[in-house]
Amino acid sequence: MESKPVMSIAVIGGGMVGVSLAYFLSRAGYRVILYEASDQIGGLAGTIRLGDVEVDRFYHTILSSDTHMQALAEELGIADRLRFRPTGSAFFHDGRLYPMTTLRDFMAFPLLRTMDRARLGLTILAAYLHRDWRRLEEISVEEWLVRWGGRRAFHHLWRPMLRAKFDGRFEDLPATYIWARLIRTRSTRRGVSQREMAGYLVGGHVTMIRAMARAIAAAGGEIRLRTPVQEVVVSDHRVVGVRVNGVTEPCEAAVITLHPPLIPRLLPGVEGPWVEDLRSWPYLGVVCVLLALDRPLTDYWTIYITDESVPFTGVIETTHYIDPADVGGYHLVYLPKYVTWESPWARRSDSEILEAWLEHLQRMFPAFRPEWIRHARVHRERYVEPLFHRGQWQRIPPLAPPLSGLFLVNLTQIYPALTNGESLTRHARWAAGEIQKHLA
Template sequence: MYGVVGGGLAGLAATARLREAGHEVRLFEATNAVGGRARAVDTAGDPVERFPHYLSRGDDALTSLAADHGLDDRIAWRRGRTARYRDGAVHPLDAPWERLAYPGTGLVDAARARRLAQAVRNLDDADGGHDDDDDRDAGSDPRTDLDTTTVEAFVTDRASRATYEGYVEPVLRAEFGDRAGDVSAAWLAEWLRSWEGHDRDGMAVGCVDGSTARLADALVEAIGEEAVRTGSRVTGVDASGVDRDHDRDGGDGDGIPMMVETPTGRRVVDCEGVVVAAGPSTLRDVTGVDPGVEAIPGTCALVATDEPIVDAWRVTVEPGALSTGEDAPFGTLFAHTNLLSPERYGGDHLTYLVGRGGSAEDADGAEDGGEETVRDRWLSALEDLFPTFSSEEVRSFRVARDPAAAVVARPGERVPIDLGEAGLPGVAYAGPGSRLDRFGGSPGARIAAGVAAAEAVADVGAVADAETEVFGRGSGFEWG
């Protein structure tokens, strides 16, 4: 039997892949429900995800998995307008003339951004999706410039300080908060890919009709509910005595003991292989392996209002945007009902506010992190940013948290999917910070990591080819 730690999309995808390959498998989820960030919450109409789940044209892993489970016709594509908030106003940024009119940028910076995009694309394409386990000399890797420096250093060196501060830093800060300066320049390549299909009318945005929880439910059905153990916390995985080569040759090698705590007590489960589909801290806690990357906690608020807060689908809030000159507690607004009709949600207009990363205090909006405290501070920030908005218009305000909403992967750092090289034969990692989910990014990246980890522990498929199959290539450097 194989064991999977964590019941988010990565864990569900890994479990489904193992079951598809004919293996007995058990998924262990510490909370009372699977789905992770994709778990749905009720509205006045259709349910929606706790955290925003949107697809770009390059999200092949999620769309392929949806098709495999009969949900390909459930993915709805729309055009999402993008904008930034700066100097007290929302500035649309989809058309070239809109970007040129954006305060603080102009023709020179636009030309530098295009050259920067081409430099990133050349390095990324030259890498060709090679697996980390290649025996190539590190100095000959064409992607070395991306992987061994920070975003800030790369952009300022290849373009200018103005290009970094005007084009790149606001988005980087929205995702990583005060840790933006530590992020590897490899993030730029992922950012480019996510903007495939962006034009003057916005970007192609996909979402699962009825929420991504539909996909989670389909995966559970394929896995079998009897294979899912909620309320079961894995506290330890010990692969130190495993002879993996002997096992694969058909021998009777020792299994991997997994320690599990349930409401009824503790027990040891013997596994042929284990996938850890949770954050870096869980990997450290259950295996003792230091992943070398740092998880950034995140908070997301789902706000239901009488009227839309903004006209665009996504608005990135520039640092220091509050009237006091301070940062807003959230870095991005996703106006969900600017994609899908509010009539689907009982007439409510739904907006996700995604908190800036950096620390627990930054993510929660207050040291105690209480929901009422978050509500008060975040709605106050909305009123400060948008004078026409009133907190009295709010019909509901729901808070969700993720202990690993993003991952700071410093230059040169990444967690291998197959942890055999770290002394854990038969154990694979599918959490944020891995090669396929380097920065804790899109739902598609988490699914890709889950599938690759399952293939690594069970010797099925071709893990080395997964990266090039999962990610498409972006069509141009965009910003928003």
């Protein structure tokens, strides 16, 4: 009996979703060619070199509750590179730092009265017990937080953080947003002390991405860097290939893992309401300063900033859960500002951003000295997190639009889960299974 020829699938985009999807499809027996426009795979989970060491461009963590990431690490033979350790967080408000690591810290938090603390606990419990997220879709995040936690907690705690996260505007944000974050944050807490647990892969998320890339190659697939796809070629409403460097390379299916606003340019001549929805999808970007210091800046993994005079969203010191020995002995501090791309900060030069960020960091931490800095980098990304307004989940792009052999797999489809390694790899596994059903 003749064996059935192996089906060829083009995967466009080499971020974490694209590489994960290519891995799962390769493992299912398809011949996969992954096309990536840049010179490295990983996307936002990629690395940069500081001297002789690679470090994450942006901050990432693996929680003890991230069971899919841990199982995938085991599957790829890299589970021995997983590390977890307890860590802590704090709030910066009105020029002062307030620990928020233990239950005792929470009970002593001076910005809230006893009743406010009780209602904040009720807010977290309400989120944890809520199961049907669609019922939260028509409620604004402000309405829901005030309903459970009260106006004072909203004013002192939630409002400044929401303004910082959403570049000043969160009026039409659904309550689903805070529900998903409270659920994930709670999953970092363990034991009577309720200390946070955070983890990482030695080498960063790219350790997993590179392990998947090796598995793709071993299965007969390819990863082509510096190879932007110009067009997904469609004939008689069916994908027949992808155009690269002016030449059509045949394939029997194509999976686009790019962000929705970037997809229509690959489909010239294809029209329809679903294409217009892709073009108009709103996104948050980020401007992020990375400092590699010769000593720790604080005692905390994450400092949430409720002081609206500070331009960056938070202070994330990843080397409170990453062993500095695994990143060249540096202490890594990330200072992100989430922006819409119309924000003035998105257009300022690297030197202007770095000057402003260091000025505020010095004000927050008077003991800090610029001489501690061994490397400083400013990173920008226009497409980081899709924005969801109330009811917008109904416009999520379909996995299989009305073109035979075309599939879309992107961050909007993980909603209401958060954009992290756990949700992205889990979604890629699910999408690979659905694609197999369509192609069977």
